[in-house]
Amino acid sequence: MEKKILSRGAIYLVTVVVICELLSFIVPAESVTVQKNMINAVYLRRDKIESLAFGRSHGGSLDYNIWDKTGKNLSMGGQDIASIKYSLDYLSPELPHLKEVLICISYSSLYFDNEALSNGNLNDARKGLYAAIPSYTLISANDYNNMVFGKLFAFIQADYGFRKLVKALKDKEEKKASKQVSHIVVDTAKILQSGKIDAFDHSKDKKLALQYNPQIREQYLAYLKQIATELKAKKIKCIFYTPPFYKAYTDNYPPKDIEETEKVMAELCKQTGTTYYDFSAYKKMADNIALYSNADHLNEDGKEEFTQAFKQVLRDGKGPAEYPGLKIFK
């Protein structure tokens, strides 16, 4: 009798797993595809990669086409500090020529908790990372939900087909629209127009509020310290930076979080011998809305200008006098 239970159970499990694997291959979830492609791209050029960049979506502001070194920007919406550590643990031993790691610190980096939602980050960043990296260790103790879903059900997105369909239609519309307008200024314009400037404040956004967890800061700082120390031991330079944000974004973000981030990053740099470049209020860019696709994300022109500026600061070691608004912490 029990043999029958076990055999039928096994047939059921094998069938489900086989279908899951097939679907993960045929229709992988977007977050999985993106991260798998990024990790694969690094792995394929592992003998050439000299630089890697990480961070939440704001990390996308660094353009490797202009950067001095051969590298890959692995930043992704929702990527948290724990995930960066996880990725580095896997990647750094594979990259013999890695010379520098750039970590983007957003205002939310030390406060947004991907574990706060059992479903992981709102955009499934952690599930994607688990699917992309062939390791079976957990990012953090309670993260097995993301690990199981990322490893086994990598095809899953809520309402997969429908979301895909809607997205495809939307993309088509946006493509059409982008032909007519060179710079899409989406929420910034809308929000400024409506006068609801506090929309930049995560405490007023229900979805973001779910992830806001001030208690996570110490844990993330410990990870940052570990990253900096381990990279230093391998003679890899670790650079922290914050890209420029449009001034309305900074003005309406909870000031306490910004001040605290600055304070703890300054302390971290002192302790680990690293440098933190804070471009968030870099005057030349913070006042110019034409460089943004929305309040806190640079568009292509903005990325180019920021990368050039960052390169120059690193190369010439020019201080804040030449770059009004830039803050450097050592």
Next chain:
Amino acid sequence: MLFNSIQFVVFLVIVLVVYRLLNQKGRLYFLLAASYFFYACWSFSYLGLIFFTSSSCFLSGLLIEKSPDKRRKKLFLTLSIVVNFLILFIFKYFNFFVQAAQDVSFYFHYPYHFDFLDILLPVGISFYTFHSISYVIDVYRGEVQTEKNLFRFLLFVSFFPQLVAGPIARTKDLLPQLRHLDNYKYENFRRGFVLIFWGLFKKMVVADRLAIAVNHVYNHVDQASSVSLIIATIFFTYQIYCDFSGYSDIALGVSKLFGIDLMLNFRSPYFSKTVTEFWRRWHISLSTWFRDYLYIPLGGNKVSQGRWIFNTVFVFVISGLWHGAAYTFLIWGAIHGIMLVVERYVYGRSIRNIKPGVNLKNILRWAVTYVIVIIGWVFFRANNLSDSFVVFGKIFEFSNIATDVKSLFVPGGAESLIGLKFYDFVLAIVFVIMLVTISFAVRKTGVIDAVLNMSLVPRWVFYIGVTFLILWFGKFGVNEFVYFQF
């Protein structure tokens, strides 16, 4: 630890494996330990409370049995009921009555500020308190054998599949089954897993999707429109059904894996043709509990007409309060109680003999019942009494209906109106229609038996199909079951 979480899957697999390795005695202790662990995952500090409730009822049972005269038996029964209801009262109703007293003092212009208790409501307290008390009453009535094994009795109260949200098991059904903890049987596993999958489908695919719209609208009723409130209210009727019956199905399924049958809690309640019939199909374990332990002791229907009306309405008001310490639940219970009285006058004694079948009369009866049940749900779901009146006021305003309906089909319109993306809104409707159609098609046998009676291929298509419906369309966030709050 929610039934729809990975933690529970891991827990269940471990419990099933270890259970198989043990002998009869070991199984009893192990299931008890597993059940207490399950409860400790909710609240470790309240473990003592469930232990106290169980052991006090166990002791009362023994004392009642050993008492030589009826007076003393009654004394122990009363003591047990008073102590346990007092605990329930302190944890669940104290603040409600204090608030009510304060409201009254303000109303009569003698404002008085009372002190409120700062305590959390222990999860499942209403369920396990009723569960334990029914045992003491059964022993007092001589309907069941007194349990001599404390551990078995503790397991009877805390058996994890039914611990936090029922079904409220009866002594004569559950306790004897715990005396013979058998090996696994293939048939039990088959039925158990079908129940679990069907329950998960109802909860994760239907209820949790509908909940997004319901919460969006009902948590901001002042900003809601007529159309959004109508949609959210209809959605809530299916959300609450799928949520609670889904939970019950999973509870029945998990229990069945261990060879233990729990009481059926739902029999397609929305196909009821009268409110009276609705209560024979909805939350059956609670409605029969109230029938057997409150309504009948009050005299049932073998009393004067006035007393019978009082009995009926009183029982339903108490049933409303059982769900929560709020005026909204009280009104919800009263509406159902009054409707039972009204139906008795409309249908007379023939109410029990309404013939089934799809005909115009029955469709009309069904429609009237459905509307009454929906009206009741407004009170049940509203965050407070004033919100429920706002809901009715706005629904019957019928303002901007055409504009709002049109806006559902405009990009972003559904999301701003009911908090669901358009495709999610369409999916919600598709799944509700699918559920109603399936339930109607197999209304005689029920979904589970219909599946189990299928031949091999369609049955396996069902297994795999439901699995992938859950994996694709299920909402995998932290979504508690509605009835956990009771």
